[in-house]
Amino acid sequence: MISAVIYKKNLNKFGEEVCGDNFQLGKTEDSKIAVMSDGLGSGIKASILSILTTEIISTMFKKGVDVEEVVHTIANTLPVCKVRGIAYSTFTIVQIFRNGMVKLVNYDNPKPIILKKGQLYWPTYQEKIINDKKIKISTFTLDPEDFIFVMSDGVVHAGLGNLMDFGWGIENIAGYLKRMYRRTRDIKYMVDNLIAVTESYYGFEAGDDATLVGLKITEKPRAIIFTGPPLDPKKDSYYVEKFTKFDGKKIISGGTTSNIVSRITGNEMEIDLTSTSSKELPPYGHMENVDLVTEGVLTLKALNKLLSECKNNMYEIDFDKKNINAADNMFLILRDCDEIKIMVGRKVNAFYHNPALPFDMSIRSNLVRDIVKNLQRVGKDVEIEYC
Amino acid sequence: MVISICVGTTCHLLGSSSLVEAINELPEKYLNNVSIKYSTCFDVCHGQMKPPIAKIDDKLYDDLSPDKIKKIIIAMVGDN
Numbered sequence: 285m286i287s288a289v290i291y292k293k294n295l296n297k298f299g300e301e302v303c304g305d306n307f308q309l310g311k312t313e314d315s316k317i318a319v320m321s322d323g324l325g326s327g328i329k330a331s332i333l334s335i336l337t338t339e340i341i342s343t344m345f346k347k348g349v350d351v352e353e354v355v356h357t358i359a360n361t362l363p364v365c366k367v368r369g370i371a372y373s374t375f376t377i378v379q380i381f382r383n384g385m386v387k388l389v390n391y392d393n394p395k396p397i398i399l400k401k402g403q404l405y406w407p408t409y410q411e412k413i414i415n416d417k418k419i420k421i422s423t424f425t426l427d428p429e430d431f432i433f434v435m436s437d438g439v440v441h442a443g444l445g446n447l448m449d450f451g452w453g454i455e456n457i458a459g460y461l462k463r464m465y466r467r468t469r470d471i472k473y474m475v476d477n478l479i480a481v482t483e484s485y486y487g488f489e490a491g492d493d494a495t496l497v498g499l500k501i502t503e504k505p506r507a508i509i510f511t512g513p514p515l516d517p518k519k520d521s522y523y524v525e526k527f528t529k530f531d532g533k534k535i536i537s538g539g540t541t542s543n544i545v546s547r548i549t550g551n552e553m554e555i556d557l558t559s560t561s562s563k564e565l566p567p568y569g570h571m572e573n574v575d576l577v578t579e580g581v582l583t584l585k586a587l588n589k590l591l592s593e594c595k596n597n598m599y600e601i602d603f604d605k606k607n608i609n610a611a612d613n614m615f616l617i618l619r620d621c622d623e624i625k626i627m628v629g630r631k632v633n634a635f636y637h638n639p640a641l642p643f644d645m646s647i648r649s650n651l652v653r654d655i656v657k658n659l660q661r662v663g664k665d666v667e668i669e670y671c
Numbered sequence: 672m673v674i675s676i677c678v679g680t681t682c683h684l685l686g687s688s689s690l691v692e693a694i695n696e697l698p699e700k701y702l703n704n705v706s707i708k709y710s711t712c713f714d715v716c717h718g719q720m721k722p723p724i725a726k727i728d729d730k731l732y733d734d735l736s737p738d739k740i741k742k743i744i745i746a747m748v749g750d751n
Contacts, residue, residue: 543712553711566687577711579678579683
């Protein structure tokens, strides 16, 4: 199964409070849709125009309308500026299907840059004239670790009349991204870096709104967290089997839980002595066929704290990669996933009621409920199973 | 001598992370005889034993403090 990790960053035109570009993420049963729109001009007028465009497009997708039909509606409703003879807003739609097929629709935005196995890939576009508007549509397939970058013309025109005659241009940007691919595959780093360069080409006073949306094609967009021992010990092996057969990233959170999995699968758990442990969080480890093993309640509490710091998406927090603890690690795994399943054991650990503990250990299921709420807020599909 | 220190929730809360630091402070002649491992819950803390708990060569020790574990190691290595 194919999905994508999506990260966006934008610059506002110098002196403007809002960005005239807008970006929205949508989903259908078998695909993920990213829509980026650039409103004519800048400031609040452009912002409203672009929000209108992305909103119409994503709402229609949610209702199950086909791409062509959506484009038709948008092309027919988008007004054209009387003075300049250009449309009030331009847009790009990327639809990524679970089987790896990608549908790209572009109307007057710069050509999206695609990196296929590290090489630049320029698909052939089919042109359709809908209500006098030239819409470019292309369909192709991508594999995990391929990238698509969608941008507004503000990025392409950076440096125009300032450092360069015609701005840094799509070919130069493509070359820059290709070179960056050799150093890193981190989508956040790539987008942040390119926007930083764009801003410097503008002399730190952007002449236009500039938005860059990076899409990294990934595999296995699902994760499962197994936390807490099942209420009925007789059912341990049933749940462990369910856990190990799960197709996706696997996380165990809880000492007793990892002992149960280790006992039933026969795989020994290894706690990394060099993993970062601190006064707050115990260290983490690995087990064969399991991506991460951590302590339970404290780590989940720390994870929930991280999640509640994110307003809209999980890219709002930066990590020092050399120094990440168990909760950071779990956060990073979940960030790359679309669907998260949590298996919560209901057996109560008798020691948690001991008054010797320094603070109240909130019941695991309450904590999990908060985590689920936060994960849903940042756009994840969460399924919970009590066992 | 293999020392497995429990890093489960309760042991951690009651100070198991300071045990590793304490062991690493020991003079080299003791450290050379010791290999430290982290372990998940030994599942004994809801009975008679009080965290933090460590297993030294198949024997469990409970209610450890940095000083206590140092003394145990010094005594055991000294005997050998």
